[in-house]
Amino acid sequence: MIVNFLTYLRERPNMMKWLFMAVLAFALVFDFFADRHHAHFWGDHINEFWAVFGLVGCLALIVFCKGLSHVWLERGTDHYDK
Amino acid sequence: MTSSIFMHPATMFIVGALLLPLFKKFNAQKIWLVVVPLLAFIQIKYLPASFGCVEWLGFKMQFGRVDQLTMVFLHVFTLMALIGSIFGLHVKESGQHAAAWLYVAGSLGTTLAGDYLVVFIFWELMAFASVFLVWYRKRKRSIEAGYRYLLVHTFGGLVLLGGIFLRYLNLDGDLSFVAITPDTATLADYLIMIGFMLNAAVPPIHAWLPDAYPEATVTGAVFMCAFTTKTAVYVLARGFAGFETLAIMGAIMTLYGVGYAVIENDARRILAYHIVSQVGYMVCGVGIGTEMAINGACAHAYAHILYKALLFMGVGSVLEMTGRSKLSELGGLYKYMPMSMIFTVIGGIAISGFPLTSGFISKSMIIAAAGANHQLILMLMLSLAAVGTFLSVGIKLPYFIWFGPNDCGLKPKEAYWNMQVGMFMAAFMCIFLGVYPDYLYDMLPYVVNYHPYNSYHLTETFHLLGFTGLGFYIMVKYLKPHDVSNLDLDWFYRRGAGWFMWLARKPISSTNEWVSNVYQNIGLRFTMALARALSWFDWEGIDWALDGSARGVVKGGEQVRQFQTGKLQHYIGAAVALLFLVLIVVVLI
Numbered sequence: 001m002i003v004n005f006l007t008y009l010r011e012r013p014n015m016m017k018w019l020f021m022a023v024l025a026f027a028l029v030f031d032f033f034a035d036r037h038h039a040h041f042w043g044d045h046i047n048e049f050w051a052v053f054g055l056v057g058c059l060a061l062i063v064f065c066k067g068l069s070h071v072w073l074e075r076g077t078d079h080y081d082k
Numbered sequence: 083m084t085s086s087i088f089m090h091p092a093t094m095f096i097v098g099a100l101l102l103p104l105f106k107k108f109n110a111q112k113i114w115l116v117v118v119p120l121l122a123f124i125q126i127k128y129l130p131a132s133f134g135c136v137e138w139l140g141f142k143m144q145f146g147r148v149d150q151l152t153m154v155f156l157h158v159f160t161l162m163a164l165i166g167s168i169f170g171l172h173v174k175e176s177g178q179h180a181a182a183w184l185y186v187a188g189s190l191g192t193t194l195a196g197d198y199l200v201v202f203i204f205w206e207l208m209a210f211a212s213v214f215l216v217w218y219r220k221r222k223r224s225i226e227a228g229y230r231y232l233l234v235h236t237f238g239g240l241v242l243l244g245g246i247f248l249r250y251l252n253l254d255g256d257l258s259f260v261a262i263t264p265d266t267a268t269l270a271d272y273l274i275m276i277g278f279m280l281n282a283a284v285p286p287i288h289a290w291l292p293d294a295y296p297e298a299t300v301t302g303a304v305f306m307c308a309f310t311t312k313t314a315v316y317v318l319a320r321g322f323a324g325f326e327t328l329a330i331m332g333a334i335m336t337l338y339g340v341g342y343a344v345i346e347n348d349a350r351r352i353l354a355y356h357i358v359s360q361v362g363y364m365v366c367g368v369g370i371g372t373e374m375a376i377n378g379a380c381a382h383a384y385a386h387i388l389y390k391a392l393l394f395m396g397v398g399s400v401l402e403m404t405g406r407s408k409l410s411e412l413g414g415l416y417k418y419m420p421m422s423m424i425f426t427v428i429g430g431i432a433i434s435g436f437p438l439t440s441g442f443i444s445k446s447m448i449i450a451a452a453g454a455n456h457q458l459i460l461m462l463m464l465s466l467a468a469v470g471t472f473l474s475v476g477i478k479l480p481y482f483i484w485f486g487p488n489d490c491g492l493k494p495k496e497a498y499w500n501m502q503v504g505m506f507m508a509a510f511m512c513i514f515l516g517v518y519p520d521y522l523y524d525m526l527p528y529v530v531n532y533h534p535y536n537s538y539h540l541t542e543t544f545h546l547l548g549f550t551g552l553g554f555y556i557m558v559k560y561l562k563p564h565d566v567s568n569l570d571l572d573w574f575y576r577r578g579a580g581w582f583m584w585l586a587r588k589p590i591s592s593t594n595e596w597v598s599n600v601y602q603n604i605g606l607r608f609t610m611a612l613a614r615a616l617s618w619f620d621w622e623g624i625d626w627a628l629d630g631s632a633r634g635v636v637k638g639g640e641q642v643r644q645f646q647t648g649k650l651q652h653y654i655g656a657a658v659a660l661l662f663l664v665l666i667v668v669v670l671i
Contacts, residue, residue: 002420003416003420024549026544027545033537034538034541035536038536040450040453050549051549053545053546054546054549054550057465057550058549061473064341065341065345066561072569074566077565
């Protein structure tokens with residue numbers, strides 16, 4: 001059953017995309033209603049701060065780590081056997 | 083009180099391991115594999131606060147010291163031993179189960195130890211037992227990785243022992259294992275801390291972990307991911323809470339581990355690197371040292387053991403059923419292993435800290451503790467690592483194994499029933515703790531004044547996770563795995579060993595050969611002649627005069643020689659077995 005359901009979803013990437021966007025939109029709207037009494041620092045007072053942090057952080061991690069791997073760290077899996 | 087009839091949990095596992103072959107003979111191995119950890123799990127509640135104090139060779143040793151801090155770890159260690167043993171029920175080799183249990187015993191013994199000497203004994207037991215979990219995979223790579231693992235841990239053990247000796251001198255023979263304050267710490271304490279940090283896989287002494295764990299057996303890796311590093315977190319929390327070095331190193335660890343998890347290809351290697359990252363949270367919490375941070379470190383250790391083991395079980399099932407663990411060789415398996423998929427995804431969302439899972443209620447506690455202590459940079463580093471966690475283990479790993487852009491074409495069977503039961507238990511705990519955090523919070527060493535389910539924490543989590551997901555969606559083509567591995571700091575000793583061998587082979591060996599040639603031509607002839615004369619006198623003269631005992635010894639020696647197989651593994655196994663016997667005798671008396 002679950003397999004059929006997942007296959008159903010997998011065959012509809014557009015629908016998934018819009019669903020995902022809807023979730024993100026909900027998260028952005030929800031932020032305006034959150035109680036900010038427990039703020040630890042200035043970022044906690046800015047609406048959507050963690051959204052920007054998440055997106056920029058994620059992209060930066062991918063670009064930095066993948067880049068470093070490409071130019072320096074990447075080796076064949078049998079590197080030490082040679 | 084029932085405390086008069088109890089057994090040291092480590093002894094239970096040691097005796098259990100020794101009796102395993104017997105139960106196997108009567109076809110009852112599977113029952114025994116469940117009974118022993120279950121008994122241990124139930125029994126820990128009845129342990130008295132202090133037990134097993136012995137004097138041995140002038141040392142005061144304490145094998146049992148139980149308080150709140152010990153209890154959290156004992157609880158999760160015995161629970162994990164039960165889950166791991168059930169997951170491994172299908173494995174027929176008793177040896178592998180015995181190694182796992184001795185390893186568990188080492189971990190429990192360290193956790194209960196009241197002085198450094200007992201810590202050291204069980205510490206070494208842990209290293210020597212767990213290496214067999216790597217060797218039992220029986221591939222050339224695993225054997226080599228096992229030796230490296232053993233050498234690195236021996237080195238760490240020696241540093242620890244050096245620290246213990248110095249402490250013994252400094253404190254006039256007081257080896258009790260108590261908290262050390264940063265102001266009074268001496269070289270001895272720092273050596274001990276480094277020994278502990280090696281097991282916690284703190285960079286730059288972390289490379290043993292991603293080197294060995296991916297080469298372990300399927301069940302071996304499930305055990306290994308739970309015990310070594312978390313025992314190290316326990317001893318750090320016990321001895322070194324509030325050391326700022328640990329807070330900084332921990333925060334660096336979280337990013338270091340997650341960075342490698344983003345670029346690696348082998349699923350178990352990704353998870354292994356990710357242990358470094360997760361243990362970083364705990365080390366950081368210990369380093370911050372406030373009540374909330376220590377609580378957070380313990381809570382995170384508890385939650386982490388369960389979901390990381392769940393993830394190792396999930397990818398272990400795939401490895402068991404397909405023989406593959408590289409993301410570049412997998413994809414589309416959800417059709418054939420849906421149950422394993424569901425459990426692995428639960429582990430993935432728990433480790434990422436989704437609301438209603440255990441990660442949400444534990445990880446955030448450490449981040450909040452950093453914030454409450456005004457350590458802003460640490461807090462942001464930990465938050466960034468949380469982003470990387472969701473990216474690498476929450477999305478990338480399940481996506482490329484179970485779904486992915488293309489199907490790998492394999493049609494494996496679903497994992498064995500016992501593997502599914504093990505995964506179910508861990509998955510259940512991940513959600514149970516998320517829904518009912520007080521179960522965990524009540525066990526923590528200090529009173530908890532933290533409420534994870536507030537609207538701000540929720541919105542923060544939605545944002546971090548949602549927009550990390552968006553980042554993955556944008557970059558998914560760039561993240562496609564390739565069949566490569568990445569250099570890490572083990573390069574120094576893996577290449578360094580090569581250079582050392584070259585040095586030994588070329589200059590040193592040739593010099594040696596030259597000297598021995600000279601000796602053979604000149605010295606040896608003379609010595610041999612002398613030896614023959616003496617031997618003749620001894621054999622014919624003295625032995626005849628006495629009672630022929632020399633001939634008896636020669637014969638006996640021939641027989642003893644048969645025992646020596648020349649395989650280092652056998653010797654280590656025998657030595658470890660002997661150590662357990664001594665331990666049992668000491669503990670039971």
